[in-house]
Amino acid sequence: MKQPIIQKPIPYYEQFYHSLKAMIVEGTLTPGERINETQLAKDFGVSRSPIREAIRVLEREGLLVSDEKAKVMVYQPTFQDVEEIYQCRQALESFAVRLMITAAETDETAQIGLVLEETRQAIHREAPAQEIIKLNESFHNHIILFSRNNRLKRQIDELRSLMYLFRTYNFTGTERALTIEAEHSAIYREIKAGNQEAASKAMIDHLEHDLSYLKEQLQTKALII
Amino acid sequence: MKQPIIQKPIPYYEQFYHSLKAMIVEGTLTPGERINETQLAKDFGVSRSPIREAIRVLEREGLLVSDEKAKVMVYQPTFQDVEEIYQCRQALESFAVRLMITAAETDETAQIGLVLEETRQAIHREAPAQEIIKLNESFHNHIILFSRNNRLKRQIDELRSLMYLFRTYNFTGTERALTIEAEHSAIYREIKAGNQEAASKAMIDHLEHDLSYLKEQLQTKALII
DNA sequence: GATGATTTGTGCGTATGTATG
DNA sequence: GCATACATACGCACAAATCAT
Numbered sequence: 001m002k003q004p005i006i007q008k009p010i011p012y013y014e015q016f017y018h019s020l021k022a023m024i025v026e027g028t029l030t031p032g033e034r035i036n037e038t039q040l041a042k043d044f045g046v047s048r049s050p051i052r053e054a055i056r057v058l059e060r061e062g063l064l065v066s067d068e069k070a071k072v073m074v075y076q077p078t079f080q081d082v083e084e085i086y087q088c089r090q091a092l093e094s095f096a097v098r099l100m101i102t103a104a105e106t107d108e109t110a111q112i113g114l115v116l117e118e119t120r121q122a123i124h125r126e127a128p129a130q131e132i133i134k135l136n137e138s139f140h141n142h143i144i145l146f147s148r149n150n151r152l153k154r155q156i157d158e159l160r161s162l163m164y165l166f167r168t169y170n171f172t173g174t175e176r177a178l179t180i181e182a183e184h185s186a187i188y189r190e191i192k193a194g195n196q197e198a199a200s201k202a203m204i205d206h207l208e209h210d211l212s213y214l215k216e217q218l219q220t221k222a223l224i225i
Numbered sequence: 226m227k228q229p230i231i232q233k234p235i236p237y238y239e240q241f242y243h244s245l246k247a248m249i250v251e252g253t254l255t256p257g258e259r260i261n262e263t264q265l266a267k268d269f270g271v272s273r274s275p276i277r278e279a280i281r282v283l284e285r286e287g288l289l290v291s292d293e294k295a296k297v298m299v300y301q302p303t304f305q306d307v308e309e310i311y312q313c314r315q316a317l318e319s320f321a322v323r324l325m326i327t328a329a330e331t332d333e334t335a336q337i338g339l340v341l342e343e344t345r346q347a348i349h350r351e352a353p354a355q356e357i358i359k360l361n362e363s364f365h366n367h368i369i370l371f372s373r374n375n376r377l378k379r380q381i382d383e384l385r386s387l388m389y390l391f392r393t394y395n396f397t398g399t400e401r402a403l404t405i406e407a408e409h410s411a412i413y414r415e416i417k418a419g420n421q422e423a424a425s426k427a428m429i430d431h432l433e434h435d436l437s438y439l440k441e442q443l444q445t446k447a448l449i450i
Numbered sequence: 451g452a453t454g455a456t457t458t459g460t461g462c463g464t465a466t467g468t469a470t471g
Numbered sequence: 472g473c474a475t476a477c478a479t480a481c482g483c484a485c486a487a488a489t490c491a492t
Contacts, residue, residue, distance in 0.1 A: 011295070011480065013281065038457065047482040048458090049274065053281045056238065060282045062379075069489070070236070070458060084376035091320030091377070092313070099312065151309035152316070155380055236459060263478065272461040277480090294468070295479060 013050035016040075020054055024063050024074055025164035031076035035064060062162055077165060082218070085159050086211040092156050093140065093207065094200040097187065099147035101196050108146045112188055115139050116181065123177045132177050133167070139184050143191075169217045170210065183209065238275035241265075242282055249288050249299055250389035256301035260289060287387055302390060307443070310384050311436040317381050318365065318432065319425040322412065324372035326421050333371045337413055340364050341406065348402045357402050358392070364409050368416075394442045395435065408434065 020040070023029045035055065041048045055072055058064040066072045077085070100108075119135040144153050183206040190199035245265070248254045260280065266273045280297055283289040291297045302310070325333075344360040369378050408431040415424035 008293070009480095013480080036457075049277075049481050049483090052274075052458090053278055056278045056282050057285045060285050068233070071489090081376070084374045087320070087324065087374055088317070088376050088380055091316050094320075095312070095316030149309045149312055151306070151313050151384075155313055155383075158380075159376075234459095238459080261478075266461095273479090274460055274462090296468090297479095 011050065012044075012046050013053040016044060016046070016050055017054035017057055019044070020058060021063060021161070024058070025161055029074050031074050031165055033074045035072040035074065037072075061158065063165075075162065075165065077162065079215070079218070081162075082166065082214065083211065085162055086207055086214075088159055089156070089163075090204045090207045092152060092159070093143070094203040096144050096147040096149070096152055096156070097191065097199045097203045098196045099149055099152070100143050101191055101194055101199060103148045104146040104191075108142075109192055112139065112142050112146075112191070115142060116185055116188055119177075119181050119184070123174060123181060126174065129172075136180055136184070143187075166214070166218065169221065170214045172217070176213065180206075180210070236275065237269075237271050238278040241269060241271070241275055242279035244269070245279055245283060246286075246288060246386070249283070250386055254299050256299050256390055258299045260297040260299065262297075286383065288390075300387065300390065302387065304440070304443070306387075307391065307439065308436065310387055311432055311439075313384055314381070314388075315429045315432045317377060317384070318368070319428040321369050321372040321374070321377055321381070322416065322424045322428045323421045324374055324377070325368050326416055326419055326424060328373045329371040329416075333367075334417055337364065337367050337371075337416065340367060341410055341413055344402075344406050344409070348399060348406060351399065354397075361405055361409070368412075391439070391443065394446065395439045397442070401438065405431075405435075 020029075029035070037048050037051050037055065041051045044051070055064060059066060059072065063075050064072050065075050115135060115138050119132065119139070122132050122135055144156055147153075183202070187199055187202040187206060190202050193199075245254075254260070262273050262276050262280065266276050269276070280289060284291060284297065288300050289297050290300050340360060340363050344357065344364070347357050347360055369381055372378075408427070412424055412427040412431060415427050418424075
């Protein structure tokens with residue numbers, strides 16, 4: 001008989017890749033901070049080999065960058081980077097909306113409606129910011145998922161992990177939450193109506209507003225180059 | 226005085242990354258082919274450490290894939306993968322066209338006209354297929370470049386390296402070359418006219434046709450899953 | 451600058467798991 | 472099923488470059 005569960009050991013380089021990535025996106029390591037192979041190896045109680053492999057991958061992803069002397073540090077997005085990332089999101093997510101309108105089942109569309117309803121309730125009861133942020137992300141995630149294109153999802157995820165570096169600045173208070181919810185609802189209405197053009201446009205506009213707001217936040221808080 | 230040129234040694238892991246990537250996209254290694262760290266280390270006369278780091282990166286890029294037993298092989302796109310990649314290209318490149326119309330200088334637009342003129346001449350004198358393919362790529366590259374968004378370029382490059390795995394099947398003969406040139410010209414006309422909507426649409430249609438043609442080729446030649 | 455301490459790049463050995471006969 | 476050969480994961484050591492004092 002087959003064993004139902006055999007726990008194959010996950011290689012250190014893979015485990016560490018996830019750990020380090022989490023440390024970066026969660027802010028344990030701050031943008032610009034120097035990464036030290038030897039130190040990390042000590043901290044995690046492994047040799048430098050798996051550490052190095054994970055670092056190379058995160059470099060490729062853009063979450064780590066290395067200078068000309070091979071010193072590695074946490075990616076620190078510039079103002080221009082933020083704009084470029086948002087433009088890419090506009091390209092990919094507006095297309096995802098189009099695909100979803102073509103591909104999604106009606107009950108899937110309804111699921112997005114439920115997410116929005118949940119969001120409204122969360123705002124109403126003044127839920128913690130983290131919860132509202134999660135619901136907003138969930139809205140975008142559902143659209144990407146229902147577009148039924150894994151490659152598209154991967155590309156957006158890549159941008160997303162970079163965005164996490166400044167995501168906490170992108171939400172403050174009930175007023176902002178209501179604005180976002182309204183824009184999400186506008187996108188949702190066009191999806192339900194099956195209007196590709198309008199839905200796509202609504203997504204582009206939403207991300208445009210999101211970017212404007214974020215830029216304002218970043219500027220007033222002088223958080224970025 | 227500063228030395229004008231100091232050749233810093235490029236790390237093996239980086240050199241090998243480029244070598245292996247080239248071997249994959251140029252077809253020296255065929256899709257599905259097994260990758261052997263030890264063998265490659267011998268072939269290149271280095272130890273396995275830098276080889277492993279490069280392999281991890283190429284895995285992340287999607288040009289290599291590993292099975293559950295950590296065996297690595299060259300990525301073999303499925304039929305669905307091809308469709309997904311083309312949809313992503315549609316999203317990104319149609320957006321690049323929009324950005325270019327906003328951002329490009331008039332002489333940059335003219336450069337694209339020159340590429341098209343060169344292409345027509347090359348077709349007319351029945352230049353080698355490789356040359357025409359290069360010119361067609363150049364058309365797309367120029368648009369991406371003039372969109373002035375490095376992140377967008379990176380995302381498209383990622384798709385492109387995957388596309389190279391089947392690019393030779395995407396061009397056969399003068400007739401096809403003329404069709405492509407006509408579609409490129411249509412895009413160019415809309416760019417010159419500054420019509421974002423129409424230019425973006427023309428790009429999407431062009432890639433749609435390209436995909437149809439490619440699918441046909443792949444099917445008749447039974448080259449893909 | 452010069453010197454010792456770090457840090458990275460790389461080779462190599464070993465253990466464990468996998469394929470092959 | 473078993474033994475042998477091989478492949479991968481990982482630790483470790485050393486050299487060269489870099490940093491710090």
